Amino acid sequence: MNMELSRRTLLKGAGVGLAGTALGAFGFGGIEAAYADAIRAFKLVGTTETRNTCPYCSVACGVIMYSKGDLTKGEKAEITHIEGDVDHPTNRGTLCPKGAALLDFVKSETRLTKPRIRKPGADKFEDISWNDALDRIARLMKDDRDANFEAQNQDGVTVNRWKTTGFLAASASTNETAFLTYKVVRSTGILAFDNQARV
């Protein structure tokens, strides 16, 4: 599936090997070893590489994300660096001014971390638990659907539609999110369903 041994992995592996063996093999003494120890290690050594694509425009440049910790091993992973994927046929490792700053998007201080609710007339958000937020959303949706669902139109034709709540899908979510969203939204009878194709 995934071609694991990328050019970069190969280079990185070679570099680490060199540090471990070559110094000794050439017979460096204490001073040289101390000097070698003083050099800051390549910062990507020991990080986990993950392949991804840039979430901005539709060129979909390949990127490599480097993290401390490995999600696939169930660890907490903190992304520390993102760069262009040289193996990717479209961008061949390059990134634009937006893609080059992706790390700061991932770590933006305005990333949301908690569900929040703003009550009618209030001038601020307050925290709410996921459970309460989701229960509330389901309640609001069901009440509106129950009150406004149209099973038949005035001509007696079965139309099974719900026109008073709308759903606006995104532009950067995955196909898999899109399909699951489609199933949930359409099953309710929502018609005002759209995405960001036009803007």
Add this chain to the structure above:
Amino acid sequence: MTNSWTDIKNTDLVIIMGGNAAEAHPCGFKWVTEAKANRGAKLIVVDPRFTRSASVADFYAPIRQGTDIAFILGLINYCIQNDKVHWDYVKAFTNATYLVKDGFSFKDGLFSGYDESKREYDKSSWDYQIGEDGFVMVDDTLSNPRCVWNLLKEHVSVYTPEMVERICGTPKDKYLKVAEMVAETSSPTKTMTSMYALGWTQHSKGSQNIRSMAMLQLILGNIGMRGGGMNALRGHSNIQGLTDIGLMSNLIPGYLTIPTQKEVDFATYMSTRGFKPLRPDQMSYWQNYKKFFVSFQKSMWGDEAQPWNDFAYDWLPKLDVPAYDVLRAFELMHQGKMNGYVCQGFNPLLSFPNRKKCTDALSKLKFLVTMDPLDTETARFWENHGEYNDVDPSQIQTEVIQLPSTCFAEDDGSLVNSGRWLQWHWAGGTPPGEAQRDTWIMAQIWKRLKALYEKEDGPLPDPILKVRWPYADPDDPKADEIAREINGYAIEAVYDPTDPTKVLVEKGKQLASFGQLRDDGTTSCGCWIYTGCFTEDGNNMARRDNSDPDEAGFYSKWAFSWPANRRILYNRASADMNGQPWDPSRKVIAWNGTKWEGYDVPDIAPTAKPDVVGPFIMNPEGTARLFTRTMMKDGPFPAHYEPFESPIANPVAPNVKGNPAARVFEGDMAQFGEAEKFPYAATSYRLTEHFHFWTKHVQPNAVMQPEFFVEISEQLAEEKGIKQGGWVKVMSNRGEVKAKAVVTKRIKPLQCDGKTVHIVGVPLHWGFTGVAKKGLGPNTLTPFVGDANIETPEYKAFLVDIAPLTEPVS
């Protein structure tokens, strides 16, 4: 895109019109640079601004925004007048020879059948003459005055170089230079690629802008070719996928359509979807519609969708209007007819036109739910931010629930790039705080709705209760599970139709191609055009073999390209009537005497004889349409219409305002401004340092382009007494913005119909959340009207006035 990013390297001529790839798609633009450096390709840029794409072009021509159709129909006229037509291609692969009904006409800017009170056409005359054999009548000699070619020739004759200059403001000599360069690609061994984006779509006739260029590309024989094609540079990373999967009011995944209420049952619905071939021996691939539809219904409702209940046809909602696009949704909200709205990663307060109307509309909702990785303006539309969001929270009764979602780096799944490549990506980071994946959030909403309907009464609960939900952890469906579901599988064994003893796919196995879909309920498939993306061989979207035989630019083992891993659509048209490439140095596929073979998956049945079956297999004609029958609301040919707000009257149809078939809501018509009060032609645009409203949350980008500005010419600055870097006020009939003025040589006034037209550029990246300076944007100014066919808002051409402000500059 009909082709891919990497294929651009194969071109001889790039025309960038309606886009600015060097700034908006920089790493894709590198393939233009490759073509220039390695093939000696030329680049033409036609744009109101001298953009960075223009700065590296071989030739730049200015144009007034909203006049592209006049420019391109002028190019078609030039090609016809100067015999720069790929005749063999046009005669064999387009409907040029087809005869059109006698009732069809075009006069004074209107096609036959116009009803002014409804702003709609009766399109019955926009069709072919059908012979006694049931097929379209044709005239291979092109001498019949009613054949498409002669009607087209007549239709474009008004767009002379002089008329193009008068409408577009493009100096005649520059226009003719473009025409000359473009026309050269009518040679079978030369190709041109068209790269466009929102600069063409965001007009009240956006679809026809694109159609005009598609027609030109057909006349030049550039569709299906390496280095050719119509290449839409999509704006977002997966807007192609979200459209493919049909997240639009009138779509079902794979470009199937939601029924209307006139389609009272499944039989009626299917009666207009037979797609009987219009010419002998043609594939007319949509004849398989029922297989795609039934397989989708099976993926949606599983065992509940059965032949006896028309595969749960009744459970699909039925439309009462053509579409509930976002403009209609916000119009209904504004009228108080919409109570709830869910925004999944979208920022309509900054994205939709006429911001004041958007704020008023959101304020009338009972509830609003947002899901986003970032703190959006929409989630805070009720919060006062002074001049940047001047609202009184106490007067807004909308309940708002803001849900934190993951971003790309914390999520697995596939995205579809502009070139239709489905590329898998992997999560590499732990989400911040309590942020959750959208799939989890949607599963949780469904689970709770289901629980409520199990416990309480309510109308028609079954479609919700019985949605097919085949996930190992129903609370948290995984991306690969859903990807397998989208690809489709055999519910029962699938047999070979020519040999019923032969099993093609065993029960329970993943399907290998959409050719294996069945209309009897034995296959399930979420989105037929994606079949092949996740087969018994595994996840083909995750393939990472970047080999490229003969450096032809296909990269066919990298990821998966829909449909059927095909990299160039209509690639049968790259070969002549004997199946041999028009240009041997640019072979895509060729006929070897018994079948098609080559670099790409043939876009035709592998054994379809080249002199029998036409290349445009999705059309019942087998050919491409220069005359598009009744497919579009505003005409079977494009015609020049001015933007709804225009500095001049339409020179070719002075009595027609805007696009006569575009939908305009009552209150919005009154909000159009006139040139007397708002004399300057404004347009919105994007900057290379920013991505929509996301990167104002990103420190480095916010530093590079920290604040809102408007761009004007030196001439307009002098006329209005505006200083470089000084404050200005820009006003439209719907609102006003304050901005710094950037006075440049990149914009120059144009002469249109004897009048000097000044252009005002309004970039769109600022709001009131994030780390950049607060600012407004074009949507405060723009009109609430969309394209006649798909309702893309007219962001690219509107009227404003501008005045200097005396405030000190910080």
